[in-house]
Amino acid sequence: MAYTVPQLTDYSPAALEKAADESIAACQTESANVRSDADLKSFRDRWMARKNGILTQINDLWLKGAPKDAKREAGMRVNQLKARITELVESAHIAGGVDLLASERVDISLPGIRRPIGAEHPIIKTMHEIVGVFQRLGYSVAEGPVVETDYYNFEALNFPPNHPARDTQDTLFIAGQQSKPARERLLLRTHTSPVQIRTMEKMRPPIRIVIPGTVHRNDPPDASHSPMFHQIEGLAVDTNITFGDLKGTLDHAMKALFGSSVKTHFRPSFFPFTEPSAELYVTCFICGGSGKRDGNAPCRPCKQTGWIEVLGCGMVDPNVFEFVKDNGYDPKKVSGFAFGMGVDRLALLKYGVDDLQYFFQGDVRFLQQFG
Numbered sequence: 001m002a003y004t005v006p007q008l009t010d011y012s013p014a015a016l017e018k019a020a021d022e023s024i025a026a027c028q029t030e031s032a033n034v035r036s037d038a039d040l041k042s043f044r045d046r047w048m049a050r051k052n053g054i055l056t057q058i059n060d061l062w063l064k065g066a067p068k069d070a071k072r073e074a075g076m077r078v079n080q081l082k083a084r085i086t087e088l089v090e091s092a093h094i095a096g097g098v099d100l101l102a103s104e105r106v107d108i109s110l111p112g113i114r115r116p117i118g119a120e121h122p123i124i125k126t127m128h129e130i131v132g133v134f135q136r137l138g139y140s141v142a143e144g145p146v147v148e149t150d151y152y153n154f155e156a157l158n159f160p161p162n163h164p165a166r167d168t169q170d171t172l173f174i175a176g177q178q179s180k181p182a183r184e185r186l187l188l189r190t191h192t193s194p195v196q197i198r199t200m201e202k203m204r205p206p207i208r209i210v211i212p213g214t215v216h217r218n219d220p221p222d223a224s225h226s227p228m229f230h231q232i233e234g235l236a237v238d239t240n241i242t243f244g245d246l247k248g249t250l251d252h253a254m255k256a257l258f259g260s261s262v263k264t265h266f267r268p269s270f271f272p273f274t275e276p277s278a279e280l281y282v283t284c285f286i287c288g289g290s291g292k293r294d295g296n297a298p299c300r301p302c303k304q305t306g307w308i309e310v311l312g313c314g315m316v317d318p319n320v321f322e323f324v325k326d327n328g329y330d331p332k333k334v335s336g337f338a339f340g341m342g343v344d345r346l347a348l349l350k351y352g353v354d355d356l357q358y359f360f361q362g363d364v365r366f367l368q369q370f371g
């Protein structure tokens with residue numbers, strides 16, 4: 001016979017105590033009969049439900065129905081009873097089971113969810129390899145904003161006014177800045193070199209940094225161009241840095257990246273921010289410098305020359321140091337070298353991919369080959 005809350009006529013302490021004891025005994029009995037999650041839920045609802053649960057009924061029948069002079073005694077007893085019942089209900093559990101609702105339980109026998117963790121993108125992987133080579137030489141990593149001012153991207157790097165690189169055919173400018181002075185106009189940086197200036201403004205010499213990052217140019221996408229691509233820039237400044245240091249550092253880096261048998265070769269070049277400037281070539285790591293593939297086929301990546309251009313470099317132009325002279329970069333006292341390379345092109349060569357666009361299309365069938 002299920003317990004029902006009796007109407008009380010006798011409000012004497014003894015009668016109240018008897019009624020409370022019966023109620024507790026009923027709750028204990030029902031609690032012992034809980035066999036399943038469903039039992040547990042209906043047990044809890046039956047006793048605790050705000051609307052018409054047994055505790056609510058007790059409150060309504062015994063307390064509100066009590067005569068005035070018994071209200072105090074009844075209130076105290078009902079409160080004690082409520083606390084005891086709440087305790088019983090909360091500690092109830094499935095007989096022989098664990099004290100948890102099914103929704104709260106973790107079934108440790110279920111197989112886990114396998115989440116594909118993916119792999120490093122081939123360009124990021126190449127970038128990390130290059131950065132790693134220089135980090136082992138004691139270089140630290142510096143970064144800077146992708147949206148730059150004309151000052152950092154061009155002026156402080158010794159680009160003369162009206163240099164063709166500033167042309168909108170090459171550079172992506174932020175729109176609507178005609179009212180600003182030229183040096184404050186915002187653009188998407190066309191190289192990672194502005195970070196050289198930004199770092200020299202913050203750190204006094206000596207410094208050795210590599211600067212990886214994305215850069216933008218106004219190039220329509222094709223097999224070897226993209227409006228967004230990646231560069232790694234390097235800068236070393238100290239007293240008495242010579243072109244010999246530049247050659248030794250880069251020769252070591254190329255051997256670390258492409259294998260100890262590669263040879264390096266410098267050809268004169270021009271960049272506004274270095275003087276003298278050079279392009280660095282390495283022996284083709286695809287044909288080994290012979291210009292020929294298996295079966296005497298011509299080697300395409302090196303255009304049969306046996307040499308591949310990998311980066312531009314040079315001694316920092318004293319005019320560049322003039323912009324950060326106040327932070328210890330007096331061109332009469334310090335010297336340095338800088339270099340910069342296109343990561344995407346190196347990744348193309350390294351992995352034998354013939355279209356740059358594959359790297360940016362996000363096609364898993366292509367990317368998973370590098371996982």
Ligand SMILES: [Zn+2]
Pocket residue numbers: 284285286287288289290291292299300301302303304305306307
């Ligand atoms: Zn070759």
